[in-house]
Amino acid sequence: MPLKIDRATVFLYKIQDSMREDKAGNQDFELILEKFTGSIRAQVLGRGLERRGIDPEDIIQEVRIRLWKRFGNEKKVVNPSSYIKKVVGSVLIDQLRKSRAEEKLLRQAMQKNLEEEKPPADREAEEFLRRTIEEAVDSLIESRRQVVKLFLLNLTVEEISSALRWSHDKTRNLLYRGLSDLRIALKKRGVEYED
Numbered sequence: 161m162p163l164k165i166d167r168a169t170v171f172l173y174k175i176q177d178s179m180r181e182d183k184a185g186n187q188d189f190e191l192i193l194e195k196f197t198g199s200i201r202a203q204v205l206g207r208g209l210e211r212r213g214i215d216p217e218d219i220i221q222e223v224r225i226r227l228w229k230r231f232g233n234e235k236k237v238v239n240p241s242s243y244i245k246k247v248v249g250s251v252l253i254d255q256l257r258k259s260r261a262e263e264k265l266l267r268q269a270m271q272k273n274l275e276e277e278k279p280p281a282d283r284e285a286e287e288f289l290r291r292t293i294e295e296a297v298d299s300l301i302e303s304r305r306q307v308v309k310l311f312l313l314n315l316t317v318e319e320i321s322s323a324l325r326w327s328h329d330k331t332r333n334l335l336y337r338g339l340s341d342l343r344i345a346l347k348k349r350g351v352e353y354e355d
Contacts, residue, residue, distance in 0.1 A: 193224065193227065196244050200244060200248060204223070209255075212256070213259065219248075219255055223244075223248055223251050226247050226251065227244065230247075293351075295349070296345035296351075297312070299345050300338055301341075304334050304338030304341060307334045308339060311338075311339070317335060
């Protein structure tokens with residue numbers, strides 16, 4: 161006599177199989193997470209994220225979530241160490257982009273507040289001063305102009321020498337001479353300041 165299986169029984173078997181697969185996937189996830197937790201932590205902590213205001217524990221948690229989603233949907237990952245490294249890199253990049261976007265929005269809001277607080281006369285004076293400094297810098301000889309412009313962008317002597325591929329001494333000397341020339345050019349334009 162043939163064995164008859166109704167739809168409810170077939171459905172029940174499918175649910176049991178699915179539960180076994182989920183349990184196997186969770187076991188794979190737990191084993192891989194246990195094996196690579198130290199590596200994940202080292203990759204994240206070695207980036208100096210605290211200086212950018214990013215909590216490394218948030219990054220580690222996001223990596224775990226992405227790994228859990230991956231192992232929940234797929235049975236096997238061929239090369240887990242390589243895959244985990246890619247996930248960590250992806251999470252770091254996403255978080256850095258998010259952090260930069262937030263910083264940019266914050267700077268824009270702060271700039272807008274500063275501009276709103278300034279009376280129109282102050283804004284005009286500031287714009288006049290900016291144009292006067294630009295004209296004075298543009299009046300410098302080429303080599304000194306390059307160094308002074310980079311210095312006014314808050315680059316250090318080391319960064320400037322590296323960017324221009326000049327020696328440290330050459331860069332420093334051109335900067336000092338350029339700043340001296342700038343001071344004279346500004347004085348001719350009626351702008352004096354104290355060091």
